Amino acid sequence: MDSKVERLLINYKTLEEFKKFKEYGLQELSMLDDLQENIIENDSYSPFYGIYFGDKLVARMSLYERKAKYNHYFEIQEDFLELWKLEVLPDYQHKGYGQQLVEFAKGFGIPIKTNPRVKSQLFWDKMGFEAAVYDVERDLGENPLLWHPNGLTKS
């Protein structure tokens, strides 16, 4: 597989590509607004990483580094990554793009928390993520899944 993961830049082309993804929401609209109002520069870094097939964006995820003080998930309070909006366009699924993105995130070498979409359980199992012990005050409607570079100690 020749595909490579790249950090996505905020520009009109990227934002147009984003419209093909199901999880298009306020985050994307907000980037578009900021661009139109010159609050952010064209080609500034977004929190998204993606894989292009030719000049078409076919897979993406959003990654955000959170400070240790927001870490209510792991035994040791350290900085961690919040991963969301992992999505591969329908015609490009089952080719390893999702896996490639998650492996890329793991490459940062710090713990990862994600809140998976319904029916993606098998994928996250395969990627070595484990369900957090559910805590209604912390999690509400989330089903947090966790991965730690040194393996998880369940708290």
Added chain:
Amino acid sequence: MDSKVERLLINYKTLEEFKKFKEYGLQELSMLDDLQENIIENDSYSPFYGIYFGDKLVARMSLYERKAKYNHYFEIQEDFLELWKLEVLPDYQHKGYGQQLVEFAKGFGIPIKTNPRVKSQLFWDKMGFEAAVYDVERDLGENPLLWHPNGLTKS
């Protein structure tokens, strides 16, 4: 419509009914565990409210009262409700059950925050909910929608 909204009790029957809903996750599994391990009593209150059609649960939502200190959404910091897992079983949709549940939540008379599922925008518009101004640090992958008993002042 004779249907009425009731607070759901945690027992094996409720948890069996929950399996029919798409958004079945750690929250439900955790309640089942707690019941099996006698950590919670049979028939204790759950954070869920629902509507029965005969003896079948056909619609539900989870509601949680959050303290003002978690309120990063409204101009005035006051207690608010977090609403999630609003779902009507497919054969019972478009009969007003979703609306009835949301009206019930509004009846508490305090602000409500929810994070809608994809493609439910029209429903929430109709219910008077408005999109929060997106803030990546606060919202990450969420698209918070807000409702306030006295109308919203956008912050």
